[in-house]
Amino acid sequence: MNDHGDDAQPDLSGSERRRLQTSRLIQYLLLQAVIAAACVLALLQSLPGPPAQYQLTAFNLTESGIKRAVTLPYFSSLRNAMHDPPRFSGHFVRPAGDAAQAWSVFLPRFTNGVEVTINDVVILDSRRDPAANRPDRNTPAIAVIPASVLRDGDNTIAIRLFIWGPISGFLDRIWVGPDEALRPTYNLRTLVFVTLPVVFSSWQAILAVILGIMWMMRRHEPAYRVLAGAMAVGVGQAFLQTPMGETPFSRLNVILISSAPIESALVLIFALLLSGWKWQRYAWIIFTPGIALALAGLFGNQALVRALFLIVAVPMVGVSLLIMAVVTARSTLQRQNVASFLLGCAVTIMLTCWIVDLLSVFQVLPNRIFVSRLSYSVMLVAIGAGLTWRFARALNQVDGFAGRLVTQVREAEEKLKVSFAREEERARAAALARERTRLMRDLHDGLGGQLVSIVALSERGNGSAGIGDAARAALKDLRLVIDSMDDIGGDLMLALGSWRERAMAQLRPHDIALDWRAVTPQGLPVHPELRPWHVIQIVRLLDEAVTNAVKHAGARRVTVRIETLAGADGLERGCITVEDDGNGFEIAPDGGAAGATKAGRGLRNMRSRAARCGAELELSSCAQGTDRGTDRATARGTHVRLTLPHRFPDSDGAIG
Amino acid sequence: MNSLSERSKAEAITVVLVEDDAPTLWRLQDALAKAGYQVRAAGTLAEARACLAQGAPKVLLTDLQLPDGHGVDLIRETRRRYPDTEIMVISILGDEESVISAITVGATGYLLKDAFPTDIAATVRDLVAGHSPISASIARFIVRRTQNTPEPPPGPALNTTKLTPREIDILWGIAKGFSYAEIASHLGLSRQTVPGHIKNIYRKLEVHTRGEAVFEAVQQGLIKL
Numbered sequence: 001m002n003d004h005g006d007d008a009q010p011d012l013s014g015s016e017r018r019r020l021q022t023s024r025l026i027q028y029l030l031l032q033a034v035i036a037a038a039c040v041l042a043l044l045q046s047l048p049g050p051p052a053q054y055q056l057t058a059f060n061l062t063e064s065g066i067k068r069a070v071t072l073p074y075f076s077s078l079r080n081a082m083h084d085p086p087r088f089s090g091h092f093v094r095p096a097g098d099a100a101q102a103w104s105v106f107l108p109r110f111t112n113g114v115e116v117t118i119n120d121v122v123i124l125d126s127r128r129d130p131a132a133n134r135p136d137r138n139t140p141a142i143a144v145i146p147a148s149v150l151r152d153g154d155n156t157i158a159i160r161l162f163i164w165g166p167i168s169g170f171l172d173r174i175w176v177g178p179d180e181a182l183r184p185t186y187n188l189r190t191l192v193f194v195t196l197p198v199v200f201s202s203w204q205a206i207l208a209v210i211l212g213i214m215w216m217m218r219r220h221e222p223a224y225r226v227l228a229g230a231m232a233v234g235v236g237q238a239f240l241q242t243p244m245g246e247t248p249f250s251r252l253n254v255i256l257i258s259s260a261p262i263e264s265a266l267v268l269i270f271a272l273l274l275s276g277w278k279w280q281r282y283a284w285i286i287f288t289p290g291i292a293l294a295l296a297g298l299f300g301n302q303a304l305v306r307a308l309f310l311i312v313a314v315p316m317v318g319v320s321l322l323i324m325a326v327v328t329a330r331s332t333l334q335r336q337n338v339a340s341f342l343l344g345c346a347v348t349i350m351l352t353c354w355i356v357d358l359l360s361v362f363q364v365l366p367n368r369i370f371v372s373r374l375s376y377s378v379m380l381v382a383i384g385a386g387l388t389w390r391f392a393r394a395l396n397q398v399d400g401f402a403g404r405l406v407t408q409v410r411e412a413e414e415k416l417k418v419s420f421a422r423e424e425e426r427a428r429a430a431a432l433a434r435e436r437t438r439l440m441r442d443l444h445d446g447l448g449g450q451l452v453s454i455v456a457l458s459e460r461g462n463g464s465a466g467i468g469d470a471a472r473a474a475l476k477d478l479r480l481v482i483d484s485m486d487d488i489g490g491d492l493m494l495a496l497g498s499w500r501e502r503a504m505a506q507l508r509p510h511d512i513a514l515d516w517r518a519v520t521p522q523g524l525p526v527h528p529e530l531r532p533w534h535v536i537q538i539v540r541l542l543d544e545a546v547t548n549a550v551k552h553a554g555a556r557r558v559t560v561r562i563e564t565l566a567g568a569d570g571l572e573r574g575c576i577t578v579e580d581d582g583n584g585f586e587i588a589p590d591g592g593a594a595g596a597t598k599a600g601r602g603l604r605n606m607r608s609r610a611a612r613c614g615a616e617l618e619l620s621s622c623a624q625g626t627d628r629g630t631d632r633a634t635a636r637g638t639h640v641r642l643t644l645p646h647r648f649p650d651s652d653g654a655i656g
Numbered sequence: 657m658n659s660l661s662e663r664s665k666a667e668a669i670t671v672v673l674v675e676d677d678a679p680t681l682w683r684l685q686d687a688l689a690k691a692g693y694q695v696r697a698a699g700t701l702a703e704a705r706a707c708l709a710q711g712a713p714k715v716l717l718t719d720l721q722l723p724d725g726h727g728v729d730l731i732r733e734t735r736r737r738y739p740d741t742e743i744m745v746i747s748i749l750g751d752e753e754s755v756i757s758a759i760t761v762g763a764t765g766y767l768l769k770d771a772f773p774t775d776i777a778a779t780v781r782d783l784v785a786g787h788s789p790i791s792a793s794i795a796r797f798i799v800r801r802t803q804n805t806p807e808p809p810p811g812p813a814l815n816t817t818k819l820t821p822r823e824i825d826i827l828w829g830i831a832k833g834f835s836y837a838e839i840a841s842h843l844g845l846s847r848q849t850v851p852g853h854i855k856n857i858y859r860k861l862e863v864h865t866r867g868e869a870v871f872e873a874v875q876q877g878l879i880k881l
Contacts, residue, residue, distance in 0.1 A: 440751050445721065448748035449677060452769040456679035475770050479749055483793060497792030497833030509772050516835065521842070523832060 024333050032329075032348040039352040043371060047192075050106065050185045054177025056157070059088040073109075075363050076161060076169030085115075086169065088159040092176045096152045103150055105157070106182040107141045108189055109172035109368055113162035114141065120156070121149045127162060131194055135167055138369050140189040144179055166306035167361050170368045193374075200377035201238035207384060208232045223273035227383065230266030233259050234376075258297060261313040262290035264320040267379070271324045271343060275331035289316040314358070317372070321351045339386030346382035350375045429487045432532070436485040443478055451475045476502055480543070484535040492574065492644075493523040495535045496542075496562065503546050503558075510550050512558055519563035524574035527648055534648050537609040538576075541617075544606050545578040545640040555582030555637060565643070574644035581637045584621040606640070614645035669784060670694045674704040674718035674730065675746060680769055684717070684746070684776060691777030701725035705733075712738035715780055717767060719746045720754050728761050735762030735862075742783050752797040756814060756861075764788045764858045787851035788858055795830035798857070802827075818860040826853050 049055070061070040063078070063086040076086050094103060105116050105124065112135050116124040124143035126132040132139040157176060163169035175182050208231035215225040237259035265286040273279070289312045297305045328344035331337060353375035359365045451471045458468030479502060488494040504514050542560075549555040561577040603619065610617035618641040671693045675681040681697055688695050696713065698704040701724045708716075708730075716734050720727035731743050744765040745758035755766045765788045767779050779789055802816040802824050819827075822843065829839035840847040 437753060440749060440753055444748050444751060444754065449680075449769075452748055453677055453679045455770045456677075456683035459683060460679070472770055475748075482749060482751070486793070486796070488796070491832070493832040494792070494796050497796070497831050500833040501792055505768075505771070505775070508775065516833065518832075518834060518838065 021333060025329075028329055028332060028344070032325075032344070035345055035348045036352045039349050039375075040356070043353070043356050043369075046367070047108075047189065047369075048185060049108070049173075050175045050177065050182045054175045054181060056090055056092055056174050056176055059090040059159075062087040062089070072171055072173045073367065074171050075368075076163060076171075078163050078169055082162055082164055085160045085162045088161065088171065090157050092155055092157060094150055094152055094155060098178065099147070099150075099152065102147070102179040103145045103177060104179040104182050105143050105145060106175040106177075106186055107159075107172070108174075108185070109138055109140065109170070110161065111135050111167060111170040111368060112164050114171070115160040115162070116143060117158040117160075118145050118149050118155060119151065120158075121146070123149065136370050136373050137197065138189070138193040140186050140193065142182060142186040145176075164303075164306070166310040168363075172368070196377070197238065197373060200374075200380055201235055203377070203384070204231050204238070204380055205235045207380060207387075208235055210387070222279060223270050226266050226273060227270040230263050230270060233263040233266065237263065258290045258293035258313070260290075260309075261293060261316040262287065264317045265290055268320040268324055271327050271347075274343070275327045275340065277327075286320075289313060310361075314361075318351075318354050318358070321347055321354055325351055338389050342382040342386050342389075343379075346379040349378045432485060433487055436482060439485070440482050443482065448475065448478060451478070476506065476543075480536065480539055484532045484539065488530070488535070490526045490528040490530040491524075492527065492530060492535065492538065493518075493562070495539060496523075496576075499539050499542060500560075503543075503560075506546065507550065507558060512550060512555055515557060515559040517559065517561045519561055522564065523562050524576075524644070525564050525572045527644075529648050529650070531648070534613050537613050538615070538642070538644075541606050541609040541642065542576065542578060544602050544609075545638075548602055548638065549578075549580035549582055552582070555580035557581050567646070571646040573646055576642045576644070578640045578642075579637060584637050610642060612649075614647075614649045616643040617641070618643070669715065669780075670696065670713040671715045671717060671780065672696045672698065672704065672707050672713040674698045674701075674707075674716070674722065674727065676700065676719060676722050683773075684767075684769075687773035687776040688717075688780065690773065691781070693777075693780065699723075701727075701730060704730055708734060708737070712741055714742065714784060716741055716743045717746055717780070718743070720758065728757055731758055731763050732761040744780070744783060750791050750793065752794055755791075755794050756797060759858050759861050760814065760863050762862050764855055766791070766794070782851075786855060788855040790827075790830055790854050790857075792831050792833055795827040798861070799824055799827045799831055814861060815863070816861070819857060823853055823857050823860075826850060827857065830854075 057072045059070055059072060059074075061068055061074070063076065064084065070088070072088075074088075078086065105118065107114055107116070107124075107126075110126070113127040113133060114124065115122060115126075123145055124141060126139075126141045129139070129141070131137060132141055157174075159171065159174070161169050161171050175185075208228055211224050211228035211231060214221075215228050218224060268286060269279075269283065272283075293305065293308055293312055296308050324347045325344070328340050328347055331340040332344050350372065353371040356365070357370050357372045360368050360370065451474050454471035455468050455475070458471065480499075483498045484495065486494075500514070500516055507514050546558060549558050557580065559577075559579045561575075561579075563575050563577075564572050565575050567573050606619075607617055619639070620641075621638040622636055669692075671688055673681065673684055673688065673695050675684060675697075676699050678699070681699065685695050685697050693715075696707045696710075698707050701722045704718065704722075707713075716731070718727045718730055722730075727745065731745070734741055734743060742765070743758075743763040744767050745755060745763045746769055747754045747766050748769050750766060750768050755763075758766070765779070765783045767776060767789075771779065782789065798814065798816060798819075801814045802819060816824075822845075825843055826839055829842065834842070836850040837847050839845070840850055845853075
């Protein structure tokens with residue numbers, strides 16, 4: 001399907017990608033070829049043997065009633081020779097002086113079983129060693145010849161070779177000599193062909209447990225389940241014995257011969273699943289060789305099973321390996337995946353070993369050391385390494401993911417905090433606005449209307465002008481209170497805009513002009529921290545200044561200047577100046593106006609309002625009499641200069 | 657004051673004045689009558705309708721809270737019946753609650769109840785001359801509605817989508833207390849055109865028909881289709 005996709009896109013990037021894929025494929029294949037060559041070279045190295053002087057190769061063979069001279073190693077063409085086994089007889093000489101030394105017979109390799117007789121005394125029957133009975137294992141045998149049996153000079157040795165299939169019989173060269181000369185070679189072979197497989201089988205058992213746990217915890221990944229099954233079958237195969245007799249137990253036991261095809265089928269499925277293949281119903285065919293073998297074991301006899309094993313199980317293993325080689329190569333190339341790569345290398349080694357074994361079975365090679373089972377350990381190591389790699393990578397991903405998650409959660413938290421604060425601020429403003437609307441409606445319907453009525457009534461009866469003024473002042477203050485509750489977004493200019501209207505309305509009946517000058521175009525800086533109570537204080541302060549000009553100064557013109565000043569500290573400050581051209585007054589040292597107590601109270605009020613807002617208030621007044629006549633506009637009247645703070649205080653400055 | 661020419665000019669100007677508070681009614685009536693307007697006074701919605709039935713006045717001045725109904729209905733009826741009549745709402749506080757709701761049904765100005773008699777006459781005269789008064793707080797309310805806030809501020813609903821950027825700039829200037837001259841010079845306009853812009857703003861805020869009302873309600877997200 002992918003190939004079709006590639007063909008359908010003959011664009012530059014497609015051809016580029018194909019070129020890259022091809023070069024990768026060539027690299028991979030070269031590497032596998034090198035691995036296979038190294039394998040073959042290693043297998044061609046013959047295992048070290050004991051000193052050649054103790055080697056026996058010339059024997060007389062009695063096979064099927066015919067007697068002839070043979071040289072070991074010898075391949076028997078028989079596939080079943082239990083009742084009339086081939087008999088090898090020969091001679092060896094023990095030097096006279098060696099009586100004090102223990103002598104042994106060492107048989108490095110034989111198929112399937114041997115019985116060794118020295119001077120007509122049986123000293124070894126390998127059939128009682130279960131490990132030695134398995135033709136797929138290269139189990140060596142050694143037997144110490146009892147001193148009483150051995151004679152100085154010429155001794156006879158006879159070996160009966162029991163053959164029960166599935167492959168033909170084989171007897172390698174044998175050694176008879178001092179035990180100390182033969183034992184090291186035997187130990188080496190035991191280590192490589194007996195102990196090492198046990199170690200790997202234990203490793204396989206551990207893998208089976210690990211994968212089983214993995215399967216329990218991750219039911220959605222069938223690859224682990226399949227591999228766990230394969231490992232379990234492999235362990236069973238390794239530790240169960242080949243039955244020798246025809247008993248019901250052995251009949252069940254013979255099923256286990258089918259373990260090799262079943263295990264290879266499971267490993268094949270694992271490799272397929274790992275490369276992204278989905279389980280299909282038809283895939284059950286993979287198990288047919290194993291099942292056929294098991295059924296043969298249950299209902300047929302052992303000979304049939306063994307014959308079947310050779311023609312069913314061995315090709316099954318080979319075919320599985322071939323498919324796996326292709327699948328893992330493809331997976332490695334497509335995913336650049338370390339686990340697939342390791343598996344691919346292991347498959348190459350196994351495939352090489354399988355071919356070598358096959359050649360050995362067909363007697364193309366002069367020796368019969370089977371390495372397939374041993375090479376399977378490479379696969380086990382690869383699986384273990386791949387699993388560990390995947391686990392480590394998953395942990396790294398989890399770490400990375402957790403780190404990212406922590407960062408994201410922190411960012412989200414920050415955002416949430418900010419938006420929460422904003423939301424709170426908005427809710428507060430909305431609540432204030434709702435409250436203001438309600439208050440406005442209440443005042444409009446009640447107090448406001450009554451005050452207007454008072455104004456109207458006082459105007460009708462001319463004597464009560466004071467009441468009318470008071471009612472008007474009350475209305476003005478009402479408007480101020482309502483206005484200051486409005487959300488002006490920290491722009492004091494918006495509050496001053498309304499104040500200008502009220503001040504003009506207040507000044508117009510007195511024929512006082514209001515000169516409004518916004519010196520800087522934007523007026524005043526914006527103060528996000530500005531609260532309604534700040535606004536009320538500032539506007540009342542300005543009201544006070546205008547009221548003074550109306551009531552006490554006899555002014556004709558009031559000038560309001562609004563500007564933003566850059567202070568010495570580089571911070572911008574708003575500045576509002578109210579000037580009149582009235583009479584002015586003497587300012588007492590305490591800051592109040594001398595003489596006029598009412599005006600004095602007004603000035604003290606202005607100072608305390610400025611202090612609450614953290615603003616600076618400068619008052620200067622020139623009484624008319626002290627006019628020096630240089631510049632009338634500045635020398636005369638009262639000058640109120642309010643410098644706003646850079647930041648309005650949160651709490652009332654007069655209290656703190 | 658050039659009272660003679662004022663009087664002759666105001667001669668033809670008829671004003672229907674609707675106010676339920678008797679002292680306030682007398683006061684406004686006096687102020688207007690002294691300025692030479694021909695005033696027909698009404699204390700209730702029914703009386704006002706009767707007055708209007710006699711013919712189209714040049715100006716309708718009405719309070720919103722009336723004993724037998726709401727001034728908004730009167731403004732809407734008058735606007736539909738006499739499109740040339742200038743309508744003003746009489747407000748105590750000059751608040752957006754009453755002024756804006758009157759504007760959306762067709763009023764083009766407001767009058768403070770406690771305004772001085774000379775100011776009352778001047779405001780009506782300006783209105784007839786095509787100069788709609790607007791307060792800083794009303795301008796502030798309108799421009800606030802032009803800003804996109806997730807939650808509209810409380811108060812009467814208002815559709816500001818028809819306002820041009822220039823009109824919004826003018827409203828900002830008014831909200832910040834700048835004079836018409838200052839606004840004109842900042843925006844590169846002629847000083848005389850600013851009042852006309854304000855009247856346009858009022859007209860654009862008016863909800864004309866039922867269909868348009870629905871359309872605008874959808875626009876403002878009040879109705880979800």
